[in-house]
Structures are given as C-alpha cells and as structure tokens.
Amino acid sequence: MTRSLSIAFFGSSLVSSYWNGAATYYRGLLHALARRGHRITFYEPDAYERQSHRDMEDPPWARVVVYPPTEDAVFHALQEADGADIVVKASGVGVFDELLEREVLYLKCERTHVIFWDVDAPATLARVREHPEDPFRPLIPCYDLILTYGGGGPVVHGYSSFGAATCVPIYNGLDPATHFPAPPDPRFAADLSFLGNRLPDREARVEEFFLSAAQSLPEKAFLLAGSGWGDKRMPENVRYLGHLGTGDHNAFNCTARAVLNISRSSMAENGYSPATRVFEAAGAAACIITDNWEGIGEFFEPGEEILVADSGAEVAEILARLTEQEAVRVGARAFARAKKEHTYDRRALQFESLFRSGVPKGAEFAGGMP
Structure with a gap:
C-alpha cells in the first residue's frame, strides 16, 4: 500500500446529491481511499441549497468543511x-471555479501534488477547444495530474493536446456497502424508470429515449425521478417523482422491471463514459437498458449484462418483449460483473498506483501561465 496520504479535495458536495450528480462518485472513491488509510478533507461551498437538501451526515471517514x-x-x-500531500480541484464546484483552478496551483511544491479532477471531461474539452481564451486552457500543463471521471482514450488525447503532463481516467464504480439489492417499494413501481436531473445537454436525449418510448407504449408505466422536470410535458403514463435522495436509490433500482441509462450528449459522443448510476443499478441487480x-463492452456485455438501444423506438421494442425472468437474469449478470470488476476499492488501488x-x-x- 502507498503511504498514508493527506488529501484536500475541493468539490461540489460530498454530503448532498441535490443538483449534484457527482456526489456518489466522490463518496464511493473517497470512502475507498479512506478505508486504505488515507486522510480526506472535503471542501464544499454552501451553495445551491445543497446543505438544506443533505442526504447524508458528515461521514466518519472524511472531514467535511462547508x-x-x-x-x-x-x-x-x-x-x-496548504501542506496536504495531494490537493484536488474537481470540475464543477459551482462557486469561484476559475479562482480555485488558478489558486490551487500556488499550493504546488516538492511535497504537494496538485490535481485537476474532471467529472465532465468531454464537455470541458469541448469548451476549451471552442474558446481559446478560456482561462483554464493555459493552466492545464501546470497541474501535476489530470484525472477524469471517464472518457477513455479520447479524453486522454484531448488533454494531452493541451499540454497535460499526465491524464488518467478513473471510472466511477460500485460501493457494495452503499448500493445493493433491496426489497421492491410500491412507490417506485414501473415498467421502466429513469433517474437524472434536467440538464441542457440531456433533455433532448430524455425526450428521445424515455418520453418517446413512453408515448409508444401507453399500456406500460414509466417513472421519472430527478430535479427540474416539473414543468415538462409528459405522456400520461409517465409519473414524476422530483428529486430522489440517495437513500432511496436501491429501492428505486430494484422495483421497476428495468431502469434506463441516458448519457448526456457530450458523453455519448465521446464514448467510454458510463454514468455512475449504471454501476449503482448493477450493484442493485437491476436490469439496465x-x-x-x-x-x-469494456464494462458490461451487451445483450447479456446490459441491454443496448440506439433510439427510443428500440427502447420500446426491448421493453415490450422483456419478461420478468429475462430482466432478473440480465440484472444478476450485471451484479456479478460489477462486484468482480467495478468496485471503488479497485478504483482506489488504481489511484494509489499512480x-x-x-x-x-x-x-x-507563474501567475496563470505555464
């Protein structure tokens, strides 16, 4: 094991998933690192009403500074x-991001590595390409390490083209202590469920893969959870829950016949970007479309461990023929694969190996320029 490291992490929020899809990624990975003896301090701003929508107390394995x-x-x-072994600035903190991206670099020294951890790398790279004057662009070569939530070779190539010293994807995964099979809950009864916040580069894909499928299968029940969809026009067979705290995610994933994953546009175009919820649903033995x-195929075997659709029409076709027995079989295989290959303990080992x-x-x- 690597010696015990002190890690200062600036992120959106560890204790609230409200408008904060990265929360479970942070929790899973940092908890795994803490189990391996590393000391975590998580700095998060009191913003976007997240503190009033907490879905966990300060964990015993991390010090949280709000x-x-x-x-x-x-x-x-x-x-x-200042003085930590590792200082991390995550993307999308939401408050003073440009300031943090610049100022954390002043903490670099022989002892301290400074890392930029991008939980939205395809979108970040697209922004920097389209806007050469972006203040983050000249800072990229100054970070000791760029880590990403995923993205594979395309994001490594993208960051390398902007002069990154080292770029490594560390994929999201499963914490078996947090996400596991749970008894069905009548609140979440549905044939197909989707959980995701309403975001500009997700909305059109939700319309295509979820709402259009519901429109074509009026006899099926569809369930939508996540923030921001309250004023969205939906077919009558779609029920909307609103924000769903992480404490209900296992029951949500286990109750419907199948759960749907819909990638944001930038991540779908880039590829190699499985959402955190894919691994969480697999950890609950859910059947995932x-x-x-x-x-x-690098994460789950299509047709055996996960069902893949190219359009809303294909989602509807899959759902129309999906039996309860087949859904259980697919979910069980995804569960076995996730526990074997995609736990956060394995991701923590990857982090340590660096x-x-x-x-x-x-x-x-030197003041913002390499």
Whole structure:
C-alpha cells in the first residue's frame, strides 16, 4: 500500500446529491481511499441549497468543511489545505471555479501534488477547444495530474493536446456497502424508470429515449425521478417523482422491471463514459437498458449484462418483449460483473498506483501561465 496520504479535495458536495450528480462518485472513491488509510478533507461551498437538501451526515471517514460562497472563504479554505500531500480541484464546484483552478496551483511544491479532477471531461474539452481564451486552457500543463471521471482514450488525447503532463481516467464504480439489492417499494413501481436531473445537454436525449418510448407504449408505466422536470410535458403514463435522495436509490433500482441509462450528449459522443448510476443499478441487480455509446463492452456485455438501444423506438421494442425472468437474469449478470470488476476499492488501488510509480510534476506555475 502507498503511504498514508493527506488529501484536500475541493468539490461540489460530498454530503448532498441535490443538483449534484457527482456526489456518489466522490463518496464511493473517497470512502475507498479512506478505508486504505488515507486522510480526506472535503471542501464544499454552501451553495445551491445543497446543505438544506443533505442526504447524508458528515461521514466518519472524511472531514467535511462547508465554506460560505465568498472569495474570502475560498482563500481561507485554500490556506487551510496548504501542506496536504495531494490537493484536488474537481470540475464543477459551482462557486469561484476559475479562482480555485488558478489558486490551487500556488499550493504546488516538492511535497504537494496538485490535481485537476474532471467529472465532465468531454464537455470541458469541448469548451476549451471552442474558446481559446478560456482561462483554464493555459493552466492545464501546470497541474501535476489530470484525472477524469471517464472518457477513455479520447479524453486522454484531448488533454494531452493541451499540454497535460499526465491524464488518467478513473471510472466511477460500485460501493457494495452503499448500493445493493433491496426489497421492491410500491412507490417506485414501473415498467421502466429513469433517474437524472434536467440538464441542457440531456433533455433532448430524455425526450428521445424515455418520453418517446413512453408515448409508444401507453399500456406500460414509466417513472421519472430527478430535479427540474416539473414543468415538462409528459405522456400520461409517465409519473414524476422530483428529486430522489440517495437513500432511496436501491429501492428505486430494484422495483421497476428495468431502469434506463441516458448519457448526456457530450458523453455519448465521446464514448467510454458510463454514468455512475449504471454501476449503482448493477450493484442493485437491476436490469439496465442503456442508450448506445462507444466502449460499452469494456464494462458490461451487451445483450447479456446490459441491454443496448440506439433510439427510443428500440427502447420500446426491448421493453415490450422483456419478461420478468429475462430482466432478473440480465440484472444478476450485471451484479456479478460489477462486484468482480467495478468496485471503488479497485478504483482506489488504481489511484494509489499512480503515486507508487511516481507522478511527474506539471509545468511551473507563474501567475496563470505555464
């Protein structure tokens, strides 16, 4: 094992999944690192009503520092993080992101590695390509390491083209202590369920893969959960739950005949970007139907461990012929694969291996330019 490391992590939120899809990724990976003896401090802003929508208390395995959404508070948090072995700035903190992306680099020294951890790499790279003046662009070579939520070879190539010293995808996964088979709950009864917040690059794909399928199967029951869909026009056979706390995710995944994964546009176009919820649903032995994206077969075997659709019409076709017995069989195979290959303990080992072999330092940082 790598020596015990102190890790200062600046992210959106560890304790609230409200408008924060990365929460379970952070929890799974950081909990696994803590189990291996590393010391975690998570810095998150008090913003977007997340603290009033907590779905977990401060965990015993991490120190959580909630700071006011002010510039002074950001600098105070950075001062406190100074001296950690690893300082992480995640993408999409939501408050003073540009400031944090620049200022964490002043914490680099011989002892301290500074990492940018991108939980939305395809979108970040597209933004930087389209806007050469983007202030993050000249900072990329200065980070000692770029880690990504996924994205495979395309995001590694993309970050390398902007001068990244090292870029490594660390995929999301399963924490078997958190996501596991649960008894069905009548609140979540449906033939097909989908859980996802309403986002600009997801909405059209939800219309295509979920709402159009519901329209074509009026005899089936569809269930939608996630924030932001309240004013969306939907077929009569779609029931909307609103925000669903993580404590209900297992029952949600276990109750419907099948659950649907719909990738955001940027992730579908890039490929190699399985959503966290794919692994969580597999951990609950759910039968998963997913939209098609390159690289699915590296995680689950199509047709055996996951069902793949190229359109809403194909989702409807799969659902129309899906028996309860077949759904159980597919879910059981996904469950076995996830527990064998896709746990956060395995992801933590990957993270540790980077430091065991020695991470090269990024370019010198001098006020924002490499």
